[in-house]
Amino acid sequence: MLRVVNRVLLGLAGLVLVAVGGAVLATGTGLSVPAWFPWDGSRDVLLSTADRERWRDEGWWWPAVIAGLAVLVLGALWLLLAQLRRGRLTDIVVDSGDGEAARLRGQALENAVAGEAESLEGVSGARVRLTGRRREPGARVRLQLEPHASPAATLTRLTSEALGHARAAAGLPVLPAEVRIRAAKHRARRVS
Template sequence: MGHAVLAAALVGAGAALASATEPVRGRLPAGWPRLPADRVWLDEDALGRWRDRGWWTPLVIAALCLGVVLFLWWAAGRLRSGRLRELALGRADVTLSGAALASAVAERARAVRGVADARVVLLGRSARLRVRVTVTLASDGVPGAVLGALAREALAEVRGVAAPRGVEAEVRVASSRSRRGWLSGRGRVR
């Protein structure tokens, strides 16, 4: 909700500023509000007065640097938040480590007949769980049979742990004979 309000405010401010330029003003419908074309936000005299104060330039640079640092911190947090850190279980204050659950699902996937290796990554937040499984088929592995067994065994256990939340699974299957091609399938575990 907060991101949508911020985005709407930024789009509105950008549109208002753009309406003061002649190329945009000519294309706006007649009834739309516009900023005056001759509006001066900061004239040369006012800018000169601000520059005469010794604290003005360092303050502007510091504020811009702080803005960049906050944006980078926010962006890093968004990138990091992709992996599930912990999953709340039941109504009690009991949590399960996302890494532990991913390791258990990977072991369960490796136990499926026809699977040579498996890697599992849990994504999303505890309200919406996504499981990304990368499976390398053994030489005798059949993709359809392996996907069915994964859905019945390993991914069904994730669904049981995550209940009542829904679990979305993405399975990538590679053949150990040919590393070039990927077969991929996506589906929601029900």
């Protein structure tokens, strides 16, 4: 989700900057611009004195400007904090049975699940990422299947074997998982 928001915002910002910059550059170099364009000469300014002072005496102007800038700042802060937030669990809290909690490294569990998933028949590649909270983790699994593999059988074996073993090893009551399956690209076979 964050990746999509980043791409959309960057695309929109780039589009606006290129459009405005190109228009101002075209006007400044003396190229012909359409009649509706607000700036039509190389000596024209972007904001005249009358334009800058037009709304100054209105009662709604300054609250609207401040509210707009506050929304912009809050949106930028939200985006910055979303960038800094980790999407991957570094460790999982495991009940050791003696009243103390042990920590299991997230990357170790990810590697174990990925290794077991890759050993399943018909799987040519697997990537696992743990998400969620330390006491209630979830998993995102991406599988790349060979052309002859059955997605339903592979998914059943993945949930019962690889994810089941991980859940049991970590002592978790449940390990929700989102599995994305993709077919491996292959060349067509020649028939002789």
